Amino acid sequence: MANPSPNVGFFVRSPEPDALNVALVAGPMYDPLYELLPEFEAKSGRRVHVAARLVHPELNAHLEEVYRSGKGPYDLISTHNKYAPSQKHFLRPLDDWFLETELSEFIPSVLEMGRVEGWLLSVPRNIDVRLLYYRRDLFEDPSEQEKYRALTGLELRVPETWEELAQIAKFFARPPDLYGFAFPGRDSGLFGTFFELVAMAGGKLFHPDLRPAFVDAAGRWALGFLHRLYTEDRVAPSELPLMRYDEVSNLFLEGRCAMVADWPGGFYRYRDPAQSKVAGGFGLALYPTGPAGERWVYSGGHCFAVPTGVRDEEGARALLKFLTSADAQWHEAQHGALPVLKSVQNRLRAETDTAALEGHRLALLEQTVSSHMLLPPRFPLYPSVEEALWTSLQKGITGEWNVDDALHHAASEMERILGIQAGSDQ
Helix, strand or coil: CCCCCCCCCCEECCCCCCCEEEEEECCCCCHHHHHHHHHHHHHHCCCEEEEEEECHHHHHHHHHHHCCCCCCCCCEEEEECCCHHHHHHHECCCHHHCCHHHHCCECHHHHHCCEECCEECCEECCEECCEEEEEHHHHCCHHHHHHHHHHHCCCCCCCCEHHHHHHHHHHHCECCCEEEECCCCCHHHHHHHHHHHHHHCCCCCECCCCCECCCCHHHHHHHHHHHHHHHHCCCCCCCHHHCCHHHHHHHHHCCCEEEEEECHHHHHHHHCCCCCCCCCCEEEECCCECCCCCCCEECECEEEECECCCCCHHHHHHHHHHHCCHHHHHHHHCCCCECCEHHHHHHHHHHCCCCCHHHHHHHHHHHHHHHCEECCCCCCCHHHHHHHHHHHHHHHHHCCCCHHHHHHHHHHHHHHHHHHHHCCCC
């Protein structure tokens, strides 16, 4: 490839006229797939120029900027099924690019999430749900078990409830060398964590008309719980408000956190001794349950889409099909991603040792997908609502605002945004 490896850094470059220009989401969970781009180039005779490679919040902002006028330079982009409705004004419907037999290979419910107002605007590459990762070496250490028993009168075990997780996290918090539990303190990660906790407390984030529904006991418990973890119990690093998913993962990989929640696509890093200080020493579990006795996991899936201004439709179609093919999905599955093609899911089940950690992980992921997925509503102003929510919640977590003020401010901002939507042509 003429441009430097897409696995190095985040960047925006000028498009090149003799190449397929693409804008890709960056991060350890997504990068392995891009290793296949040279193979596409060799087979197709087309050159791929990675003109943008950014973490998702920056990628969304970049795409919004370049397509604000309705024109942009890209032949293919990364997106997410929750963000595609906000991008529908510049995305090309893809139904005519696929045979019905090709679309039938996808898990129907996941493919349906790629549709906006009936049009297929994005093609899925994975299913994303989180599991609880924990330091098995710490939980199984007899001295740690004895200390915990003496301190609490309880047996040290993988937490089954969030309140139990808070107690164990506080026990393991020994900064700066070890923290008990970390979660994303900003962006979609904070939004999603709060969303999960509200649901597990028996509440809802949105009313059916999309107005905020979280200024209630469930919302107070959820935000109060995160405030307690960060500000009162200090189970996480002080820099948590700056941390996204990858920074949380890195903390666990460095052996500096007892528990985190993470997505499937980064599993290969945890197993690799070259990248992980906990390789061979961690375990996996379902999410704990909340005060309502329920377990819900913020879910969705990354996907690829094609802008309406695509210059090389034939090349973009070939690249889209290549990146969502069975071979590409198998490549991602080998790194941990949960595939969305039926044939690849079947192959993964057949070739995974059920007695190994990988088999246990796959069973937990499938149980989560079948019973505990929590999907956000999909509407054009979702990104703005997400932004309004997490920025207010963060102030409640850090104590800059009290819990009630943070919830009311978040709700007020969301109502303002949704009021704009209600009075517009969107």
